Amino acid sequence: MLIAVRTAPHHSWCNPAERIMSVINYGLQGVAIKREQMPEEYEDEFETLKTLEDIQGKAKENPCLKSELEKCIVTVQKLFCERTEHLVWKNEAFETENPASNLEIDEMFKNILRIVSTLTKDETTQQQLRKHKPLVEFIKTHCQERAYSFQIKKCNQPSCEVCYPIRMPIDVFQNLYFLPDPVPSRDNPDRYETFANLYGKFTTEKFRPSLINLNSKAELAPSNILISAKIRGYKIELKLTEQEKQDLESALQTYTYSCGSPIFPDDHSLAQKVFVRVQISCDSPIELLYYTSKKAGNIPICYWCGANNDVVTVPQNLQENFKLVYPLCSSCNENGKTFYKRLENKVNSRKKQKVNHVD
Template sequence: QWACFISADDKHKVPIGESVPVSTGVRNRRSLSTQNNDLNASDHDFTKLSLTPSVIFFVSIPSNISGGFYNGQVFVSFKDTVFEPSSAIRHATEFQDAIHKMYTPQASPPILCLYTDGGPDHRCTYGSVQIALISLFLSGNYDMLIAVRTAPHHSWTNPAERIMSILNLGLQNVAIMRNTMSDESEALFDKADTLDEIRDKANKNSNLEMELRDCIKDVQSLLHSRSERLVLKDQYFKCYNAASEYDINGLFQSMSKVDPLLTRNDTTQAQLTRHNELVSFMKTHCHERAYSFQIKKCQDVSCNICTPIRLPQTVFDSLHFLPDPVPALDNPDHYTSFQAVYGKQTSEEFRPSLQLNQANAEPAPKSVFASGKIRDYIMCCDCGKRRCVYSDKALSQDEIQDFKQSLDTYDYSCGAPLFPDDHYLAELLFVRVKISCDTPMEILYYSSRKSGNSDICYHCGTDSDFVDPPDSIRTKYKIIYPLCQRCQDKGKEFNARMEVKVNGSNSKRRKTR
């Protein structure tokens, strides 16, 4: 009655053929064809353009916990991966648009619950995600907003994941190809290999961007028409268009209530901490955890941001931020029940991911993990830290090109391998798997001579707002790794190595303030 529960997720990219139709990549089933004629499609590994299917699943909340959560209305969109990339503010804008389609403005529930995977566009500790959620909270006039993401490698718990198997039915036995562009645009497009190169050329040539958008519209229309014939529990799927820049700016405009000087480019924590009004709002209205971000109206009569609550007063008074899991006193192997800790002050000290699991061995030989064998860097899609990519031998130009294209296809997160087991590069390129998103930067990163290894915080990987180490540390250690202001505020310490010898004593590594 009072809450709207949305589960959202992005499906794997659908490749678009350039001169010949290319399979969508979904395993096909038997289909009808003319006699003595084979149904064939080209391989999908070497395409530049693709579409990203996005799912917004309005879950019909059951009346009791034993009921099913796989019932409700599904919205699907096929976004242009080049010019409509997934971002926190785009998702928030699309959530708002879908809510307007589901409810009339007067009937939208006052509590909004979001459940997503842990990609960079949903990571609750990212400043860009927090700003997007606050914008959605203010624009929709919600009494409370609860955004929760899955833990790394646990996206299977997201209800929207089950929608993907139904969506596959609409993508089976389909091969797609874009329309041709003008000779000038085709020549420019042929010289671009990666998404970044395509965007760079489109920024310099507006006709290329316009023609690239137009040449895939027929493909998007085809996939929309097929998706709208899919059904979940007697409810047909509905399709929506990706949010435009105008719509995104309209949603972000609600942030002017908090801080009129804030811009869409202010996304890092270092930038946001300079906005005192925003910091004050987050301290009094928000609750941040590694896997959740929650916002609630304050009911302070002096607050000029919050509007009157829409919930009955008794219901609003019973609302509390979600608690952290706490082990039971009588059985530490089990957690205390939700009812016992709801409404009480808890902390993240018992979060399982804070304890690094060292059980699995590295899949690569130890000799490959050396600073001289670092071939590239890759960003974790969950925590944003830069991880080292190792190879025993230097890569050929073809292998480098295949690796760059794979970065546009696969998402990497800390502790996971780079490629599927059947990818030939899985035997050539390696990353450490005995790590998690809570693991600091690799020491070898700072000693690597590979271009691109700029100074970044040892604990979180940010590249700005560093703290100068005190003289007591400078004079004692030869190597001191960077520390940002935000990590220091959280109690993190400088990590230093190679203590200066004094009276013949030398310690290799120390942690010190």
């Protein structure tokens, strides 16, 4: 059996801090990191690369750059490991592991090829994987997929061509279940049910905090309010005096802001004037301010999840009919999301009305 869990991917500021995440964040509080310098020629080359994809692409082409990059972050990785290993969760210290080596990835991939021999290592998106029918079937019958976890369990069916026979005693195997989803306790909904009470029971993701937030988002805002808790570094246009604006600026720099919490201590002079919309979590759609503020570095990101890769091309008819069509990534698209759009072109709608009159 294999259980893999991950933290929130992509841009961390637009993803939820759920459960374990906040514990790990303690380890990083007040930590400044700086990587080592690379030899100048590599620094110059690195300077021109903007996104993670650019960096990965270039590193593939240039093995020297790749190894220099790996070397220059070793001290940072060590620091993260040390800080994380200081943390304790329910009396157990955190452990850290080294990233998988290419050799280990190849080994793992050999096993995947037993399921579907036509898969290649660079097919990594859901869209690409879904084209491989045997893989889809295997995931359906052997795996449990969640936003933050992925689990595989041998089926122990003699007819299965993928699974090797089990090696553990059969009674142990029969009592081995997938890791359950978090479910609120029946006695106290503010707490989660204990693992022991849930283990082996059928659970779903419906209590995932970010999913619940998605379904309950309707909060009225006072007029004098900071609407974007999600986006830092946007232009603040508030009805504030110059002095208040300066106070706000310095407060934003002084206090560490984390998702869902107020910006100021309660006794701060601006505490009653500037609010955070607490209903906006890191998993809410991207605030429209992100797209309207012309800040350099605001790359197109998916309106729903914040992903910046695999953006779907906007269909011609939407482009013609709406002034604003927000980016959509292919995985949100597959999950049933559609393009979020605003400001229908008046010219077109009037034409349509006229046509209707003629009819």
